[in-house]
């Protein structure tokens with residue numbers, strides 16, 4: 001029963017039981033030692049909140065804005081590749097859950113459902129995340145498709161010029177569509193609900209990429225395909241080119257260093273996402289929540305700052321907002337919800353975060369998320 005899931009960890013446990021190992025591991029993995037992946041989650045516990053009492057806690061609101069768009073809480077769904085392998089038609093279900101909840105959904109370039117699939121199954125604009133490939137004509141066509149689908153923001157990912165290595169994916173022989181070696185057949189056969197759902201859809205490979213003849217290549221090995229296609233020469237000049245080509249709201253994703261953040265200010269982007277790709281790229285980099293105040297200090301209010309990485313509770317959301325993020329994104333909490341129960345599972349993940357965020361904000365003595373700043377944090381040294 002999804003209603004018995006009280007935490008994101010409960011949804012994760014349920015997803016582990018329902019999603020074939022190779023795809024569950026794809027979500028629950030980081031680069032190399034996974035040190036940065038772990039730090040993303042663990043560093044939140046080092047930040048303390050101030051408990052306040054005897055203040056009016058009625059009439060609270062979590063409603064806010066991200067890049068000028070109204071959001072029912074300052075949380076967006078992060079772009080994640082292969083999401084339609086966590087659950088059949090996963091991106092459509094995620095977009096529908098986000099739309100009903102009143103928060104942004106970001107579709108990955110490497111999604112299973114295509115840009116057009118999402119547009120056909122939702123009623124409000126969604127955001128599209130772009131990876132820059134060597135083939136610039138393909139980039140132009142993707143941007144054209146996002147525009148035609150009515151996407152209201154382009155999220156340009158900067159931290160994947162080359163792919164960080166994740167041992168679990170290599171050991172599992174991860175592929176999309178799934179391979180049919182005995183090991184993979186066994187992994188799928190032990191997940192009957194996943195198989196039943198998957199039998200009802202034809203969407204099993206990268207929807208934005210197949211059909212684009214010159215780009216199809218060999219999709220069966222994700223890591224070699226990425227190495228072949230993604231552009232290792234990506235530069236600030238390209239950001240400018242994409243800025244002009246797209247014309248709409250632009251968000252730069254994957255900035256961790258204050259120097260890069262300062263460069264982004266002059267790029268014409270509307271927002272940056274402080275992110276280390278969920279610990280999947282540079283293992284050994286600092287956690288996103290540790291980077292956030294440094295980035296915020298460097299750019300001040302010159303550009304809207306968002307963050308992602310390690311958000312697992314409403315407390316985490318509030319801490320990120322207090323440290324200067326206008327909004328945050330969730331990757332794995334979304335995927336765990338999806339794996340645990342499709343659209344209802346994603347809704348459950350959002351409900352959990354929203355309730356925790358609301359109660360935490362109230363117990364900090366505050367009623368309006370838009371007024372939250374560093375004053376809600378306890379800066380005194382803690383007892384060891």
Ligand code: FNR
Nearest residue numbers: 027078079080081108157277278309310330331332
């Ligand atoms: C990602 N992420 C990602 N980012 C992106 O820009 N394009 C993509 O296709 C993907 N794919 C992807 C797949 C999976 C399985 C994960 C877990 C992550 C990174 C993602 O957008 C986000 O930065 C992190 O997931 C945030 O960290 P948490 O919330 O997962 O801890």
